[in-house]
Amino acid sequence: DIVMTQSPDSLAVSLGERATINCKSSQSVLYSPNNKHYLAWFQQKPGQPPKQLFYWASTRESGVPDRFSGSGSGTDFTLTISSLQAEDVAVYYCQQYHSAPFTFGQGTRLEIK
Amino acid sequence: EVQVLESGGGLVQPGGSLRLSCAASGFTFSSVAMSWVRQAPGKGPEWVSTISFAGDTTYYADSVKGRFSISRDNSKNTLYLQMSSLRAEDTAAYYCAKGGARTKFDYWGQGTLVTVSS
Numbered sequence: 095d096i097v098m099t100q101s102p103d104s105l106a107v108s109l110g111e112r113a114t115i116n117c118k119s120s121q122s123v124l125y126s127p128n129n130k131h132y133l134a135w136f137q138q139k140p141g142q143p144p145k146q147l148f149y150w151a152s153t154r155e156s157g158v159p160d161r162f163s164g165s166g167s168g169t170d171f172t173l174t175i176s177s178l179q180a181e182d183v184a185v186y187y188c189q190q191y192h193s194a195p196f197t198f199g200q201g202t203r204l205e206i207k
Numbered sequence: 208e209v210q211v212l213e214s215g216g217g218l219v220q221p222g223g224s225l226r227l228s229c230a231a232s233g234f235t236f237s238s239v240a241m242s243w244v245r246q247a248p249g250k251g252p253e254w255v256s257t258i259s260f261a262g263d264t265t266y267y268a269d270s271v272k273g274r275f276s277i278s279r280d281n282s283k284n285t286l287y288l289q290m291s292s293l294r295a296e297d298t299a300a301y302y303c304a305k306g307g308a309r310t311k312f313d314y315w316g317q318g319t320l321v322t323v324s325s
Contacts, residue, residue, distance in 0.1 A: 125309065132309055136252075143302050143318055144244075144252055149311035187251060191309060194266040196242070196254040 096121045096190050100199035106207040113175040115202045117188035122169055125192060132192035135164055135173045137184045138201075144187060148173070180206065209233040209314045211286075211303045216319030223293050227319060229286040229303030234314075237261075237281035242307035243288045245299035246318070253299075256288065257307030266308065271297075293323045 097120040107113040123132045131151040136144035146155050148164035151171055161176045175182055183206060188199040215227040229241070243255040256277040257266045265277050276289040286303055300318035 134311055138252075143315040145315075146311060146313050149313070155313065185251075189252075189254075189312070191307065191312065194254075194257065194308065195268050196257065196307065196312075198252045198254065201251045 095195055096123065096193065096197055098188055098190055098197050098199040100186075100188060100202050102202060103200065104203040104205065106205045107175075107178045108207045109180065110177050111207075113178050113182070113204055115173045115186050115188075115204070117166075117171045117173070117199050119169045119171075119190055123190045123192040124168070131167060131171070132190055133166070133171050134189045134191060136187045136189065136198075137182075138187065139184045147186075175204075178204075178206070209305065211305060211314055211316040213301060213303045213316045213319040216301060216321045218322045218324065219293055220325050221294060221323055223323070224289070224291040225293065225321060227288040227290065227301055227303075227321075229288075229316060231284045231286065231303075231305070234305065236279075236284040239305055240307040240310050241279060241286045242304045242312060243277065243286075244302045244304055244312070244315070245297075245321075246302065247296075247299040250299075252302075255301070258286070259308065264308075290321070293321075295323050297321060298323050 101116045133151040135148040138144045152164040185201045242257040258277045274292045302318045303316045304312040305314040306312040
């Protein structure tokens with residue numbers, strides 16, 4: 095099984111400042127035939143289902159603000175919020191959908207400092 | 208507009224059974240893989256099961272293998288999860304998600320709550 099490990103577990107950032115969340119996979123999530131990393135990022139707010147922000151590690155879902163960016167390759171990936179807004183308070187999860195079981199990271203709780 | 212709507216959750220005793228349904232609309236259901244993901248109270252999401260677009264390939268988490276069965280009816284645009292031998296640790300919100308198996312999990316329902324308790 096591919097284990098997904100996020101860091102940190104929680105993060106407090108001032109409004110307008112940068113927030114960075116890391117995700118490490120225990121094995122590569124690169125699918126060689128198309129050279130895509132099968133890594134997604136989700137945002138979850140209380141009482142709501144997870145909302146996909148990125149797929150293929152860095153492709154932004156429609157409607158996601160461009161202050162959010164996804165990057166990385168191999169086994170190391172990053173979600174960055176360039177200028178934190180109040181509505182970004184949430185728990186963020188990475189997920190690999192390369193091979194079953196399609197595992198999630200443990201989550202990173204993002205708060206306002 | 209893509210929509211997935213789960214139903215069938217409720218309170219069930221340990222060892223009991225329950226069938227969840229997920230009604231899908233707004234996309235070509237028969238062309239995409241579908242999945243179930245659960246989330247226990249205060250915990251992160253846990254992938255449960257995925258079925259291919261044609262229904263001929265299924266995947267299960269080890270925690271549910273042999274107890275849960277995923278299926279789909281493409282004529283009704285509906286996904287199912289038959290759950291049996293339920294345990295307290297199966298208590299969770301169960302989400303239906305469009306996608307799975309190298310397809311992004313891009314649309315999720317609001318979830319249906321399953322509580323296993325005596």
